[in-house]
Amino acid sequence: GDSVTQMEGPVTLSEEAFLTINCTYTATGYPSLFWYVQYPGEGLQLLLKATKADDKGSNKGFEATYRKETTSFHLEKGSVQVSDSAVYFCALKGGAQKLVFGQGTRLTINP
Amino acid sequence: EAGVVQSPRYKIIEKKQPVAFWCNPISGHNTLYWYLQNLGQGPELLIRYENEEAVDDSQLPKDRFSAERLKGVDSTLKIQPAELGDSAVYLCASSLNPLKASGANVLTFGAGSRLTVL
Numbered sequence: 001g002d003s004v005t006q007m008e009g010p011v012t013l014s015e016e017a018f019l020t021i022n023c024t025y026t027a028t029g030y031p032s033l034f035w036y037v038q039y040p041g042e043g044l045q046l047l048l049k050a051t052k053a054d055d056k057g058s059n060k061g062f063e064a065t066y067r068k069e070t071t072s073f074h075l076e077k078g079s080v081q082v083s084d085s086a087v088y089f090c091a092l093k094g095g096a097q098k099l100v101f102g103q104g105t106r107l108t109i110n111p
Numbered sequence: 112e113a114g115v116v117q118s119p120r121y122k123i124i125e126k127k128q129p130v131a132f133w134c135n136p137i138s139g140h141n142t143l144y145w146y147l148q149n150l151g152q153g154p155e156l157l158i159r160y161e162n163e164e165a166v167d168d169s170q171l172p173k174d175r176f177s178a179e180r181l182k183g184v185d186s187t188l189k190i191q192p193a194e195l196g197d198s199a200v201y202l203c204a205s206s207l208n209p210l211k212a213s214g215a216n217v218l219t220f221g222a223g224s225r226l227t228v229l
Contacts, residue, residue: 004153032216043115043222044154044202089153098167099144099204099218101153 002027002094006102013080014110021075021105023064023090031092033057033066033073034099038087047075047088082109113137115221117203123227129191132224136184136205143180144218145188146202154202160186190226198228 007022025031035047035057048057053068062077073090090102116135124130136143141162146154157176159167162183171178175194180186190197204218 034217036220044204044220046217046219049217091153093216096167097142097216098156098159099154101155103153104151 002031002092002096002098002100004090004092004100004102006088006090006105008103008105010106010108012108012110015082016079017109019075019077019080019084019107021088021090021107023073023075023102025071025073025090025092027071027092027094029095030068031094033064034091034093035062035064035073035075036089036091036101038089038104040086044089080107080109082111085109115203115205115219117201117221117224119224120222121225121227123229124193125229126195127192129189130193130226131187131189132201132203132226134186134188134203134221136186136203137219140205140207140219141183142206142216143186144204144206145178145186146204146220148200148202148223150199157188157201193226193228195228198226200225 003026005024032051034049036044037047038044048059050057050066056065064073064075087104087106089104093099143160145157148154158171158178160180178188200223202223204220206216206218
């Protein structure tokens with residue numbers, strides 16, 4: 001079945017550092033790919049998405065490119081802020097219309 | 112616009128007691144999902160509704176869990192009796208009908224209901 005594997009956390013960085021959170025997937029067909037973020041005490045929020053190969057999703061300085069050849073959708077940000085501290089989930093939606101999540105990566109940014 | 116509304120936010124019960132969670136999706140969203148999120152894990156789908164029909168309930172433990180969406184809007188998820196291992200966050204999400212929406216069908220999540228079973 002469809003699955004998502006994320007870089008294990010927790011990840012701790014200093015403010016203004018470069019961020020990469022790796023995500024790879026296994027799916028039949030051509031899934032849509034997502035990054036969701038969960039801030040402390042809040043629900044899951046969509047951060048960005050990509051629907052086809054080579055698409056780049058972006059939002060709030062975060063970017064991720066749909067790489068079909070490597071089945072990856074790595075999340076990047078050039079300069080992180082303390083307010084980016086949260087848990088980040090990579091997810092895919094395939095033909096079954098079911099959103100499948102990775103296990104999440106906890107990110108902590110220190111001032 | 113109001114988002115997906117869930118209640119209660121927190122619930123503490125003793126094992127073997129029943130518990131119910133309520134979800135009001137975004138207006139106009141035909142598809143409703145219940146997800147289970149264990150501590151430190153990603154959410155896992157329990158059940159998906161298209162209007163009032165449960166179209167995917169393969170992951171719902173039917174011996175103790177039940178769900179309904181009688182009028183195709185609000186939904187209730189029930190556990191009876193609850194077990195210690197049911198302690199988790201229960202998330203509700205909604206989206207437009209995937210067969211009618213163009214592009215990626217984005218789910219909008221509620222804040223979740225955190226259950227603690229003692």
